[in-house]
Amino acid sequence: MSDSVIANYKLAKAPIYSHCFSQDRSILAVTLNTDCLVFKMVPNGKPQLVASLSDHDKTVTAVDISIHGRILTCSQDRNAIVWEPLSDGSYKPTLVLLRINRAATCVRWAPSGYKFAVGSSARIIAVCYYEQENDWWVSKHIKKPIKSTVNCLSWHQNGIILACGGTDGYVRAFSGFVKGLDSKDQVASSPWADKFPFGALVREWYNGAWIHDVEWRSSQEKLAYVTHSGSFNVVDSSGQMWAAEYPEGLPLTSVVWVNDHEAVCGGFACHPVLFTEGASGWQFSKNIDKTVASRTPVAATFDEEGQDETGSFGISALKKFKDLDLKGKVSTQVQECTHENAIMELAPYSEASGNVTEISSCGLDGKVVIYRV
Amino acid sequence: MEDWRRIDIDAFDPDSGRLNVEDLKPPYEATISLAELEPKISQLRSAATSGDFATALQLLTSDPPYSADETAKARYFEAVLSVLTQVRQAEIASLIKQLSSTQIDVLIKYLYKGMSVPDGQKQGGILLSWFEKLTQNSGVAPVVRYLSDRNTV
Numbered sequence: 001m002s003d004s005v006i007a008n009y010k011l012a013k014a015p016i017y018s019h020c021f022s023q024d025r026s027i028l029a030v031t032l033n034t035d036c037l038v039f040k041m042v043p044n045g046k047p048q049l050v051a052s053l054s055d056h057d058k059t060v061t062a063v064d065i066s067i068h069g070r071i072l073t074c075s076q077d078r079n080a081i082v083w084e085p086l087s088d089g090s091y092k093p094t095l096v097l098l099r100i101n102r103a104a105t106c107v108r109w110a111p112s113g114y115k116f117a118v119g120s121s122a123r124i125i126a127v128c129y130y131e132q133e134n135d136w137w138v139s140k141h142i143k144k145p146i147k148s149t150v151n152c153l154s155w156h157q158n159g160i161i162l163a164c165g166g167t168d169g170y171v172r173a174f175s176g177f178v179k180g181l182d183s184k185d186q187v188a189s190s191p192w193a194d195k196f197p198f199g200a201l202v203r204e205w206y207n208g209a210w211i212h213d214v215e216w217r218s219s220q221e222k223l224a225y226v227t228h229s230g231s232f233n234v235v236d237s238s239g240q241m242w243a244a245e246y247p248e249g250l251p252l253t254s255v256v257w258v259n260d261h262e263a264v265c266g267g268f269a270c271h272p273v274l275f276t277e278g279a280s281g282w283q284f285s286k287n288i289d290k291t292v293a294s295r296t297p298v299a300a301t302f303d304e305e306g307q308d309e310t311g312s313f314g315i316s317a318l319k320k321f322k323d324l325d326l327k328g329k330v331s332t333q334v335q336e337c338t339h340e341n342a343i344m345e346l347a348p349y350s351e352a353s354g355n356v357t358e359i360s361s362c363g364l365d366g367k368v369v370i371y372r373v
Numbered sequence: 374m375e376d377w378r379r380i381d382i383d384a385f386d387p388d389s390g391r392l393n394v395e396d397l398k399p400p401y402e403a404t405i406s407l408a409e410l411e412p413k414i415s416q417l418r419s420a421a422t423s424g425d426f427a428t429a430l431q432l433l434t435s436d437p438p439y440s441a442d443e444t445a446k447a448r449y450f451e452a453v454l455s456v457l458t459q460v461r462q463a464e465i466a467s468l469i470k471q472l473s474s475t476q477i478d479v480l481i482k483y484l485y486k487g488m489s490v491p492d493g494q495k496q497g498g499i500l501l502s503w504f505e506k507l508t509q510n511s512g513v514a515p516v517v518r519y520l521s522d523r524n525t526v
Contacts, residue, residue, distance in 0.1 A: 246514075
């Protein structure tokens with residue numbers, strides 16, 4: 001473990017696809033199989049399990065907590081549930097009928113906490129808001145022109161522009177304007193469009209690869225997204241685009257802005273990666289929490305052409321078999337990073353004077369890790 | 374597990390639409406016809422016959438005809454394959470070193486394409502050694518990018 005890791009919680013023996021801390025960082029919610037587990041954070045200790053939200057009957061795919069503390073989960077059972085915290089520490093579920101015929105894949109509360117969006121494999125984004133008269137969460141659909149599964153969502157700080165990315169290779173920005181809830185003042189003098197009727201396509205960008213995560217930098221009116229091809233991209237309202245490749249070339253699944261010129265991405269490489277914007281645009285800056293493996297050097301190399309093994313391709317597997325052949329056992333693997341499997345989601349954990357200083361992550365190894373940036 | 378995963382839910386809802394091949398094609402502004410490709414094909418062939426593989430490789434890895442139709446792509450690929458297969462084993466590594474990362478991303482597409490068509494499979498050995506040298510030079514990154522790129526050669 002390197003010194004950039006602040007905390008490392010092994011919470012489950014199954015993948016954690018999504019996690020979320022409450023506003024004051026006292027509560028941690030993680031998805032686990034068909035449940036959502038709620039933990040209370042203990043200073044310098046292991047998080048304490050306080051509730052298990054188990055109304056879904058298929059895999060829970062995403063979780064988010066609103067500024068008011070309401071937990072929102074969505075699942076492959078095609079439903080979303082809003083969990084209202086009660087004074088006795090339990091949670092009261094309210095089922096939200098999304099009216100979709102395929103799995104719900106991602107959820108995001110709007111910054112106001114009064115509406116949220118759910119992405120799905122049914123090529124639909126459901127924007128849901130609470131209707132007082134009926135005591136009911138109403139869901140409105142954004143359909144066109146989404147052609148495939150929606151993987152990720154991000155609300156602009158103004159609470160109206162909703163960005164999404166999916167497996168059709170497009171990043172799109174829609175208007176999520178809800179009459180009676182939003183006002184036009186929120187988007188006054190927005191550089192993105194003049195009018196924001198609900199469901200209107202504000203902008204779209206083609207990338208081609210699966211888009212795994214999108215994230216607004218609202219103050220800069222910029223949007224960052226990461227793809228399965230391992231590229232980090234930033235776009236703005238004037239049509240400018242910046243792209244940077246992750247040198248290790250593994251897919252990136254999540255992105256978090258650190259400040260206006262820095263962003264951290266996570267993915268199949270199991271450790272976060274920092275991208276920075278310099279004079280020549282965005283580029284890869286450094287790996288976080290990746291120590292150089294101190295493997296014992298192999299005395300003899302077998303390569304017939306005497307080539308060196310500096311190329312990274314398949315070397316670990318090759319070495320494993322060589323060791324098995326030579327010594328009859330596999331050499332002990334050196335752990336290079338805290339996460340032992342792909343990182344699925346990153347989130348800002350703490351901020352200081354406009355800079356994100358700590359980020360949290362969850363991964364397929366069932367861990368939640370907090371990093372210092 | 375019940376059998377619900379096997380139910381074709383789209384059959385119950387004709388409006389839901391299915392993702393088809395056309396949906397996945399990148400939005401090209403213009404398409405390249407075979408006639409427009411001919412000069413490049415003959416350039417490639419003459420570079421290959423004169424043994425100037427460095428030029429040929431630069432040529433075939435820049436501005437590939439992504440927007441051409443399948444027949445044009447097949448014709449163009451014949452020329453590409455003739456270049457790739459004429460290069461001597463020993464030269465491959467040094468040729469690859471001269472390419473930029475974008476060019477390597479294009480080259481790997483031709484290697485995969487070659488391995489997928491009968492003409493290329495006859496030359497499978499040499500394509501595999503191209504592939505080996507390429508991954509030794511650039512790691513897995515070009516492979517990952519190839520898998521998610523919808524611009525095909």
